[in-house]
Amino acid sequence: MQQMFDAGCSAEVYATQGRDFPFPDLTGELCPHCRSDLLRKHGFYVRYLIVLHYAGMILIRRYICKECGHTVSLLPSFAHPGRAYGIEPIIYVLTRFYADEKCVSETCAFSVCSRQLLRWFRLRLEQNLNMLIMGLTDVLSLRAPPVTAEAAKKRAGQFFECIRSLNAEDISLKIFERTRKTYLSPLPE
């Protein structure tokens, strides 16, 4: 299971601090899987991250429940579960395509995104879109969803237009906390 947390710093600063980073301490919290034992520290794993100003390895803090053997990993808010690309570049690519209505070749020309990868991003995004819109409505305390179009592409365009002026990392973390959804994939349980 992965949980996201507000790292409160850039990916570069996070990477530089390594094991010394002040990770949230889940020691002593009940295991979210079996609820019959407390979590303990279980080292780190290394993963690759690409954001606008950093590309390289980062450490991910991990906890384990000795009762059921499940682990809980703490993903910093600039990273996206299951993808090397972080939240920021993923939103950048999807905003160009959906909100700026750039064609596929223009979207890919100004980012490090292949056509195949963009196709996969679109597929996942559109699967998650309604949940993301609900999350955004909730986060912004709106009475009605800020997205009114019916076609998926237009709906996604309105969604990314709404979050354009917001802090990408912050809004993504808040949507995730409410819906357990991220842009491209549900977190693996």
Ligand SMILES: [Zn+2]
């Ligand atoms: Zn457990």
